[in-house]
Amino acid sequence: MSKPCFGYLSFVVLLLAVLTLSVAEAADSAVHDTFLKCLTEKTKMASGELSKIVFAQNNPSFTTVLNDLARNERYRTAQTPKPVLVVTPLKELQVQGTVICAKTAKLQIRTRSGGHDYEGVSYVSKEPFIIVDMFNLREVTVDVKNEVAVVQAGATLGEVYYRIWEKSKAHGYPAGVCPTVGAGGHISGAGYGNMVRKYGMTVDNLIDAKIVDAKGNLLDKKSMGEDLFWAIKGGGGGSFGVIVSFTIKLVPVPEKVTVFRVEKTMETKVTATDLLVQWQQVAPTTDHRLFMRVLLQLANSEVQKGKMTGQASIVAMFLGGADEVVSILGKEFPLLGLKKENCTEVSWIESVLWWNDGKSLENGDKPETLLDRNLNSSSFMKRKSDFVEKAIPKEGLETMFETMIELKTIGLVFNPYGGKMAEISSDATPFPRRKGTLFKVQYSVSWDDPSPATAQENTNGAKKLHSVMTPYMSSNPRGAYLNYRDLDIGVNNFGPNSFEEGKVYGTKFFGKNFDRLVDVKTKVDPENFFRNEQSIPVRASKA
Incomplete structure (x- = not known):
C-alpha cells in the first residue's frame, strides 16, 4: 500500500x-x-x-x-x-x-x-x-467624624490614600506602598505597609466587609458570621467568594512625618553586612513609630572596576520629626550614621508619593498622581517570600551577598516587625506571623527579555537564593506570605488528594490557622466553587 x-x-x-x-x-x-x-x-x-x-x-x-x-x-x-x-x-x-x-x-x-x-x-x-x-467598583467613602471609610474592592491603594487626604490631613491608612495595588486582594490577603509596626497589618484595621458567597448572597459581617469574617481577614477572599467592599478604620498621622534613605556597600567603612547585623537588633525593637525597610541589591564596585558588590539601603519612615528620629537612632543604631541632612520632613500624603517613587517630590508630583491606575503596564517577574525568627549571622549575610553577585539579578527586601505586631495573637486573623517574627523577606527579580530561556534563568535564580537562605529562615513549616503569591511552594489539582495538596501550601501561609480556614471553607462553599491553585480546600470526606 x-x-x-x-x-x-x-x-x-x-x-x-x-x-x-x-x-x-x-x-x-x-x-x-x-x-x-x-x-x-x-x-x-x-x-x-x-x-x-x-x-x-x-x-x-x-x-x-x-x-x-x-x-x-x-x-x-x-x-x-x-x-x-x-x-x-x-x-x-x-x-x-x-x-x-x-x-x-x-x-x-x-x-x-x-x-x-x-x-x-x-x-x-x-x-x-x-x-x-472589579475595577469599576472603586468608590471610597470617607467618614472623618467616625474615622472610617468604605472602600470598594476595585479601588487602588492610591485612590484610598487620596480620598482620605481629600477629607482629612490628620488621618491615613496602614496599607502597601504601591499605589496601583487593588484593595480587594491586598486587604483580604492580610496586607501591610510602612505603618505596620505602629498599627499592625492592614487587615488588623478592618471593621466590616461585604462578600458575595457561592449561592450569590450578598453578606456583611453580621450576616456572614464571625467565622467567615475572620477567614477573609487574611485568608484570601478568592477562596470564599467575591469581596465587594471593606469598611476600614482610619488611623491618626502627625502633621509631619520623616523619611530617609541611607546606603552602604560591602566596600564602605561600615560595610553592608555590619549594618545588617545591627539593623536586625534595632529594626524590630525600636520605637513603634519607626519603620526601616532594607533593600538589598547590587552596585558597581568602586574598588574593582567592572565588578559588582553588595549594597544595603535603609529606606525608612518615622511618624514624627527629624530631630527626634536622629536622636533615637544615634543611640540605638550608631552604625547607620543618620544625620538630619539625610532626612526629609513631609506630610503623610507626600510620604506616600515618596515611597512610590523617591523622585516624586523632586519632580513636583501632586497627590492626584495617586489616581493614575497605570493601565496596561507590566514586566516579567518572579517573587518569593520568607520569615526570619532568629537574626541571620554575619557569615550568613556574606553568603547571601556572594550568591546575589553570582546570580547578578536577584534582590531582597527585609521588612521589620515588632511593635504592634508583637501585641496581636497569632490566631486573631489567619495571618499567623506575629510575636517571635523579626522580619519578612521578599525575593525579587524582574526582566525584559521575553525568551523562555531568560525566564527559566531568572526563576531558577530566585529558587537558588531561596534555597541558600534555608538555614536562616523559619521552619516546620517554612513560612510564606499569601500576598507574595508563589506557586513553587505547592499547588492544588483538586483531585482525590485535594486536602493533602492544600495542606502543603496552606500550613506555610497560615500555620495552625489552616485547619480553621478549612472548616470555614467546608461550611460556606462545600462544593469548592471558589478555587484556585492555592485556595483553601474543603475538608476531606470521611465517607
Whole structure:
C-alpha cells in the first residue's frame, strides 16, 4: 500500500484543526449565550447595558480589558489560557448575578482588583473560566467624624490614600506602598505597609466587609458570621467568594512625618553586612513609630572596576520629626550614621508619593498622581517570600551577598516587625506571623527579555537564593506570605488528594490557622466553587 503524500496529510491536519477550532468556538458561544441569558434574568439588564460590562473573546475590547490589569508579563503571552468572558460589574447586584450565572454555565470564577498577583492566579486558569474584574467598583467613602471609610474592592491603594487626604490631613491608612495595588486582594490577603509596626497589618484595621458567597448572597459581617469574617481577614477572599467592599478604620498621622534613605556597600567603612547585623537588633525593637525597610541589591564596585558588590539601603519612615528620629537612632543604631541632612520632613500624603517613587517630590508630583491606575503596564517577574525568627549571622549575610553577585539579578527586601505586631495573637486573623517574627523577606527579580530561556534563568535564580537562605529562615513549616503569591511552594489539582495538596501550601501561609480556614471553607462553599491553585480546600470526606 502506498503511503499518503505529505500534501494530503497536511490537508487532513489542517481540516482537523479547523474543525476543532470551530467546535471550541461553538462551545464558547453556547456558554456565552447561556451566561448572558442567565445574567439578563438575574439583573434585569437590557442587552445594551450588558454589552458594557461583559466582554467575550470576539469583542474588539477584550484584549485591552484583559491586559489592562494583568501586571505580570509572564501571563500575558499568546499561550496563556484566556477567559471565556471578562465581566466588569458596575453594581453589587451584577456581582451576585455573575456568581450565580457562572455556576449555571459551569464556568470557574477568578476575581481581580488591581492585578498585582505575582503568579497571575487572579486572571489565569486551566479550566474554562471568567474573570470578574472589579475595577469599576472603586468608590471610597470617607467618614472623618467616625474615622472610617468604605472602600470598594476595585479601588487602588492610591485612590484610598487620596480620598482620605481629600477629607482629612490628620488621618491615613496602614496599607502597601504601591499605589496601583487593588484593595480587594491586598486587604483580604492580610496586607501591610510602612505603618505596620505602629498599627499592625492592614487587615488588623478592618471593621466590616461585604462578600458575595457561592449561592450569590450578598453578606456583611453580621450576616456572614464571625467565622467567615475572620477567614477573609487574611485568608484570601478568592477562596470564599467575591469581596465587594471593606469598611476600614482610619488611623491618626502627625502633621509631619520623616523619611530617609541611607546606603552602604560591602566596600564602605561600615560595610553592608555590619549594618545588617545591627539593623536586625534595632529594626524590630525600636520605637513603634519607626519603620526601616532594607533593600538589598547590587552596585558597581568602586574598588574593582567592572565588578559588582553588595549594597544595603535603609529606606525608612518615622511618624514624627527629624530631630527626634536622629536622636533615637544615634543611640540605638550608631552604625547607620543618620544625620538630619539625610532626612526629609513631609506630610503623610507626600510620604506616600515618596515611597512610590523617591523622585516624586523632586519632580513636583501632586497627590492626584495617586489616581493614575497605570493601565496596561507590566514586566516579567518572579517573587518569593520568607520569615526570619532568629537574626541571620554575619557569615550568613556574606553568603547571601556572594550568591546575589553570582546570580547578578536577584534582590531582597527585609521588612521589620515588632511593635504592634508583637501585641496581636497569632490566631486573631489567619495571618499567623506575629510575636517571635523579626522580619519578612521578599525575593525579587524582574526582566525584559521575553525568551523562555531568560525566564527559566531568572526563576531558577530566585529558587537558588531561596534555597541558600534555608538555614536562616523559619521552619516546620517554612513560612510564606499569601500576598507574595508563589506557586513553587505547592499547588492544588483538586483531585482525590485535594486536602493533602492544600495542606502543603496552606500550613506555610497560615500555620495552625489552616485547619480553621478549612472548616470555614467546608461550611460556606462545600462544593469548592471558589478555587484556585492555592485556595483553601474543603475538608476531606470521611465517607
